[in-house]
Amino acid sequence: MTTESIPADEIKRSKLGIRIPPVYYFLVIITVGGLILDILFAKGNIISNPTILTNILIRSVALGIVAVGQTFVMIGASIDLSVAYTISLTAVMTSQLMQGDPERVPMAIILVFVIGAVIGLVNGLIVTKLNVNPFIATLGTGLIIAGILNGTFANFKGSVPKSFRALGYESLGPIPISIIILIAVVVLGWFILSWTKFGAHLYGVGGSRELGRLSGLRTSRTIIVAHIICSLTAVLSGLFIVSRLGSGAPWVGPDGIYDLESVATTVIGGTALSGGRGGVFGTLAGVLIFGVIDTVFNQLGVDTYLKTVFRGAIIILAVASYSFRSKREAA
DSSP states (O other): OOGGGSOHHHHHHHHHOSOOOHHHHHHHHHHHHHHHHHHHHSTTOSTTSHHHHHHHHHHTHHHHHHHHHHHHHHHTTOOOSOHHHHHHHHHHHHHHHHTTOGGGHHHHHHHHHHHHHHHHHHHHHHHHTSOOOHHHHHHHHHHHHHHHHHHHOSSOBOOOOTTTTHHHHOEETTEEHHHHHHHHHHHHHHHHHHHSHHHHHHHHHHHOHHHHHHTTOOHHHHHHHHHHHHHHHHHHHHHHHHHHHSSBOTTHHHHTTHHHHHHHHHHHTTOOTTSSOOOHHHHHHHHHHHHHHHHHHHHHTOOHHHHHHHHHHHHHHHHHHHHHHHHHHHO
16 A cells, blocks of 8 residues: 555554653653652652652542543533532531431432432533533532532531441552542543443534534433533542541532632643543543642642642643644644
């Protein structure tokens, strides 16, 4: 076969070879930078310390799980700003329903997942059937949840039994249970996006909803399912958080800024806000970048505001690198 018979885009891809997303370069740079700061100012007691390294991963669990769900809706060209309030609702409802009684654990878990699925369904229906911008739709849903929570609960309420707290503190062998759950969620998310019809349809709908509709895809159903998945991951994050705290409060989600941070880490990971492109492994790398920055800066006593500035710079650089790469490949 001559080169004349090979499509131009195939030749371009062969020249480019394996394309490594910029987020992985950022993760390596941030980690190496953290190691240097660790050696210079902390005598190797931060990142090179196995205990603190494990804590970085555990601190990344809640954000990592919900960011996987955010990846789904953003690939579908949507967004979910209600996840922080869904996390709070899950934490409060779980501790209220369990009341420290191990026998209530299954009932409470099932109920909060049902509530999460309903929230996702409502978000998806508002976006697809009422044609409300997803930013406004999910922000409105989140504010409704926040109003109900703040009007009903003023402080920590209820408690979870000691057996349930194993989710946040116990290990299977050398690996914490929470990290195993995070890895399982990421792998499951990757499998759904890469190997199922739903994943293919989600990328298609995100790339062009109108083209997807003309191709026979059930665009509305695809977006609704993506929102349900996102809400369910928020519920799982809420269960992890309440297992760590022992009780739920209305502010645990918003105080963690899980709405904006899940969007930020997903964008850093290469998922396009316009939809149709992205993946969960890039999102996980973005979450780990935030985890390393937080841990190193906290251990070194760096000003919190400087950490926020640094995070913002990382987001801008990451998005700029993706834009530059897209323009270069299109040339």
